[in-house]
Amino acid sequence: MSTCVVRRLCLAVILLAAGSPAVAQSVRYGEPWRPGYHFSPEVHWMNEPNGLIYIAGENDAPGLWHLFYQHNPIANQFGRNQSWGHATSPDLVTWTQLPDALRPEMTPGGPVNAYSGSAVFDANNSSGLGTAENPPYVIAYTGHNAITRRQDQRLAYSLDRGVTWTRFAGNPIIDLESREFRDPKITWDSFFNRWIMIVSHGGQNFLSQWASTDLINWTRLDDFFDPNSGGTGWEVADIFRLPLNGGPVRPWIIQLTPAQGSPAGGNGVLYWVGTMSEDGFVAETPAVWADFGRDFDGVYSWEEAPDGRRIWAGIMQSYGEGIPTTPWRGQVSFPRELSLVTTPQGARLRQKPVDEIESIREGLVELASPGVVTTTSDPLAPLGVAGRMLDIETTLDMGSATIAGFRVFSLPGGSAFVGYSKASNEVFVDTRGAGRSDFGPIDGMFSAPLELGTDGIVHFRILLDRSSIEVFAGTPDDPGAVTISQLVLPDPNVPDDQLGVEATALFGTASLLSFRAHQLRETWTRFPVPAGDDATIAHWSMAPPPTPIVESNPIVADRSTAVGQGGLFGEMNSLYEPSPAVDSLFYDSSRPDKRFVTSELSPPAAMFRLGFSGGAASFDAASLDGHDGALLFDPDFYGREFEFPSGFTTELFFRTDGDRSNEGLMEVLLQGDDEFRFALILNEGGPGNLRFAITDGLGRFPVVDSDNAIGGGAGNLADGRWYYVAAIYDPDDPVSPRGALRLTVLSEDMERHEVVAALPVSFPGIRPPGVDSDGRLLIGRASDVLGDDERTFIGLIDEVRISREPLPPERLLASFSEACGADLDIDGLLTPNDVLEFVSRVSASSETADLLPPQGVDTFDLLEYLRLFDEGCP
Numbered sequence: 001m002s003t004c005v006v007r008r009l010c011l012a013v014i015l016l017a018a019g020s021p022a023v024a025q026s027v028r029y030g031e032p033w034r035p036g037y038h039f040s041p042e043v044h045w046m047n048e049p050n051g052l053i054y055i056a057g058e059n060d061a062p063g064l065w066h067l068f069y070q071h072n073p074i075a076n077q078f079g080r081n082q083s084w085g086h087a088t089s090p091d092l093v094t095w096t097q098l099p100d101a102l103r104p105e106m107t108p109g110g111p112v113n114a115y116s117g118s119a120v121f122d123a124n125n126s127s128g129l130g131t132a133e134n135p136p137y138v139i140a141y142t143g144h145n146a147i148t149r150r151q152d153q154r155l156a157y158s159l160d161r162g163v164t165w166t167r168f169a170g171n172p173i174i175d176l177e178s179r180e181f182r183d184p185k186i187t188w189d190s191f192f193n194r195w196i197m198i199v200s201h202g203g204q205n206f207l208s209q210w211a212s213t214d215l216i217n218w219t220r221l222d223d224f225f226d227p228n229s230g231g232t233g234w235e236v237a238d239i240f241r242l243p244l245n246g247g248p249v250r251p252w253i254i255q256l257t258p259a260q261g262s263p264a265g266g267n268g269v270l271y272w273v274g275t276m277s278e279d280g281f282v283a284e285t286p287a288v289w290a291d292f293g294r295d296f297d298g299v300y301s302w303e304e305a306p307d308g309r310r311i312w313a314g315i316m317q318s319y320g321e322g323i324p325t326t327p328w329r330g331q332v333s334f335p336r337e338l339s340l341v342t343t344p345q346g347a348r349l350r351q352k353p354v355d356e357i358e359s360i361r362e363g364l365v366e367l368a369s370p371g372v373v374t375t376t377s378d379p380l381a382p383l384g385v386a387g388r389m390l391d392i393e394t395t396l397d398m399g400s401a402t403i404a405g406f407r408v409f410s411l412p413g414g415s416a417f418v419g420y421s422k423a424s425n426e427v428f429v430d431t432r433g434a435g436r437s438d439f440g441p442i443d444g445m446f447s448a449p450l451e452l453g454t455d456g457i458v459h460f461r462i463l464l465d466r467s468s469i470e471v472f473a474g475t476p477d478d479p480g481a482v483t484i485s486q487l488v489l490p491d492p493n494v495p496d497d498q499l500g501v502e503a504t505a506l507f508g509t510a511s512l513l514s515f516r517a518h519q520l521r522e523t524w525t526r527f528p529v530p531a532g533d534d535a536t537i538a539h540w541s542m543a544p545p546p547t548p549i550v551e552s553n554p555i556v557a558d559r560s561t562a563v564g565q566g567g568l569f570g571e572m573n574s575l576y577e578p579s580p581a582v583d584s585l586f587y588d589s590s591r592p593d594k595r596f597v598t599s600e601l602s603p604p605a606a607m608f609r610l611g612f613s614g615g616a617a618s619f620d621a622a623s624l625d626g627h628d629g630a631l632l633f634d635p636d637f638y639g640r641e642f643e644f645p646s647g648f649t650t651e652l653f654f655r656t657d658g659d660r661s662n663e664g665l666m667e668v669l670l671q672g673d674d675e676f677r678f679a680l681i682l683n684e685g686g687p688g689n690l691r692f693a694i695t696d697g698l699g700r701f702p703v704v705d706s707d708n709a710i711g712g713g714a715g716n717l718a719d720g721r722w723y724y725v726a727a728i729y730d731p732d733d734p735v736s737p738r739g740a741l742r743l744t745v746l747s748e749d750m751e752r753h754e755v756v757a758a759l760p761v762s763f764p765g766i767r768p769p770g771v772d773s774d775g776r777l778l779i780g781r782a783s784d785v786l787g788d789d790e791r792t793f794i795g796l797i798d799e800v801r802i803s804r805e806p807l808p809p810e811r812l813l814a815s816f817s818e819a820c821g822a823d824l825d826i827d828g829l830l831t832p833n834d835v836l837e838f839v840s841r842v843s844a845s846s847e848t849a850d851l852l853p854p855q856g857v858d859t860f861d862l863l864e865y866l867r868l869f870d871e872g873c874p
């Protein structure tokens with residue numbers, strides 16, 4: 001029975017291997033500058049929040065705060081695929097990331113993105129989109145046609161409390177045939193008994209106002225504009241009411257984001273306080289800036305918040321695609337509760353972080369008694385206040401000092417300074433030298449006017465997160481008079497407890513009256529991500545068309561992002577305006593000749609790396625329209641991602657239809673334009689040879705041929721067997737100063753070939769970052785882009801994956817472990833779950849039974865696998 005012991009041991013080892021693959025891993029939500037308690041999308045780009053609404057729970061279930069947001073589901077940059085990302089929270093602090101609620105919609109006029117907008121609860125079912133018993137939640141969003149760039153207003157509704165959303169069949173509800181007409185915000189006007197909607201006319205600096213009784217038919221009211229606002233490029237407007245001084249009078253407020261003109265430079269938030277007339281909102285105050293940092297804009301407030309609360313949040317990220325956060329860009333400001341107060345200047349908004357933050361407070365450091373602050377005296381020093389995630393509340397008597405305040409994220413090399421200056425009567429956040437700043441104007445002195453009382457006391461509430469500072473400052477009577485919100489990217493390698501908080505005063509003596517700092521708990525669950533996943537740009541499994549074909553079910557799905565093409569995304573206008581040059585192949589039910597054709601034949605499972613298998617089908621390029629088809633992805637969809645400053649890996653499985661070695665050139669895959677491209681071509685350089693070629697646009701074409709494989713040629717790859725191929729461009733490959741091209745081939749009989757071509761020193765490298773590619777990606781044919789002769793691939797193609805870095809062998813899709821894979825008779829897939837199931841069955845049974853394959857798990861031979869594992873595989 002000693003073997004049993006060994007077996008048991010092996011099982012434990014397998015479990016380990018299944019649970020923690022030996023490849024390098026990154027940790028999601030643990031990346032540099034990833035906010036610890038602010039919302040940021042798990043992956044890819046976001047701009048402003050959208051459709052903020054609280055949805056009460058059914059029966060006794062807790063209610064949820066819904067946060068939608070502008071999301072590019074496939075890339076970490078603003079895209080032509082703008083969608084409504086979605087997350088919910090029971091407390092505005094802990095968020096659950098959900099699938100996107102609205103994705104771009106394919107219409108006969110072209111793909112329509114889901115731009116910004118709002119959500120309401122249609123409690124009386126005025127729209128008729130629900131029923132009296134189950135009234136609908138309704139989203140209003142802007143449809144942005146990616147081709148005409150026209151913007152119109154559309155609705156979607158949910159009958160299941162915000163879980164799923166259906167587009168209104170009568171969309172668009174308003175179309176002015178304008179390119180500057182976006183971001184509808186709807187709210188209920190209980191005085192006139194109507195819905196009010198405001199829509200931004202972007203570059204034209206006005207809002208149109210609309211009224212409706214059913215959310216579908218709208219009447220235009222007066223436009224709202226203010227030539228003296230100081231901000232231009234109006235976007236993302238919101239309208240709501242707040243009680244003045246907590247009393248019965250409830251003025252109306254409009255707030256919006258001008259793209260230019262804010263005190264900090266760039267965009268910001270302006271608001272007006274006023275009244276509602278029959279013809280719409282009328283301002284009674286001048287425009288007022290709501291925040292004095294660079295990073296608070298694109299703001300919306302939650303509808304339906306319980307207890308009459310009005311809470312808003314915006315996007316903190318004003319540096320476009322420059323900000324070096326990956327794999328996401330953009331974060332939401334910490335939600336702020338609003339109030340409206342009377343000041344000598346008139347009615348003004350006040351903001352404070354929602355009290356829910358208290359639930360994530362942990363350690364408290366508190367100053368026991370007031371202390372003197374000078375350049376050399378810091379009462380905080382003995383307390384050792386430090387950290388990246390802090391909630392600080394403090395009161396400072398300016399005394400004789402001209403400037404006093406707090407260094408935060410403080411290191412010997414630099415810090416951010418939050419303070420008050422009596423020289424200018426301003427609160428300020430000075431981020432100069434506080435962190436990484438080579439990508440945009442994140443470094444600066446951001447200040448907000450604040451008159452202190454005769455007591456000279458200034459009150460600060462400062463929220464720090466890993467990449468942000470939000471300051472709420474004022475006097476003891478009016479502690480949230482001004483806010484400054486600013487990103488800062490402190491050195492991510494410095495341990496948290498070395499980023500200090502210090503008090504200091506210049507040109508005089510100040511006094512620290514009180515100081516409390518709470519550590520804040522991280523609200524995100526970290527999880528490991530195999531490094532290869534972060535490198536994936538696209539992965540198509542070539543799934544068969546779903547039945548029935550519906551627009552939300554793309555035909556060609558990208559495994560890493562769960563989005564795809566064939567019904568939804570990208571520039572698919574060629575479907576509707578067929579161009580003679582481009583034979584794009586997407587499913588179009590109205591054109592039977594343009595179907596995405598799949599074959600049941602797919603690569604043998606043994607070719608795949610453990611833990612992965614291809615889908616049940618392969619893309620059949622041969623059976624299309626007389627060998628005249630390809631999968632085509634236009635540049636704006638995937639093209640911009642194909643800037644490979646640090647190399648790339650292209651992987652796919654293919655199988656020619658019989659022996660096609662004498663067929664002439666057959667392009668398996670091509671991406672690029674005349675400036676730069678790479679291609680995989682069969683029968684070039686000899687019958688059955690697979691050539692991997694790249695070009696730099698200057699006529700240099702380094703190539704690598706499978707025929708030159710080490711050990712004497714890979715032979716005929718156009719012989720009707722399945723092949724896996726990995727084509728890798730590695731500019732850092734040590735074989736030459738310019739790196740190398742590498743082609744790795746695995747046959748279905750598990751013969752493996754590898755060939756390397758050193759790149760010539762004269763080869764300058766491929767497209768530098770920032771140079772846009774306008775090349776298409778074609779899979780299965782390349783007859784149009786370069787004007788070449790038709791080079792249709794005749795056969796099947798599967799599991800195309802493109803990664804933005806040269807992948808090491810252990811991260812490739814295919815298994816290259818000959819000893820472990822070749823003679824292993826696995827006709828199904830061995831997944832970690834299978835192993836777990838096996839182990840649980842084994843441990844529940846007798847020792848003899850340990851040696852038997854588990855009942856019902858007959859798709860693979862576990863014992864054989866265990867034997868190989870004993871030998872050190874895989």
Ligand code: FRU
Pocket residue numbers: 047048070082115116117142182183235236298
């Ligand atoms: C503002 C904005 C909105 C638009 C959205 C698109 O950032 O331009 O006006 O709806 O972004 O993502």
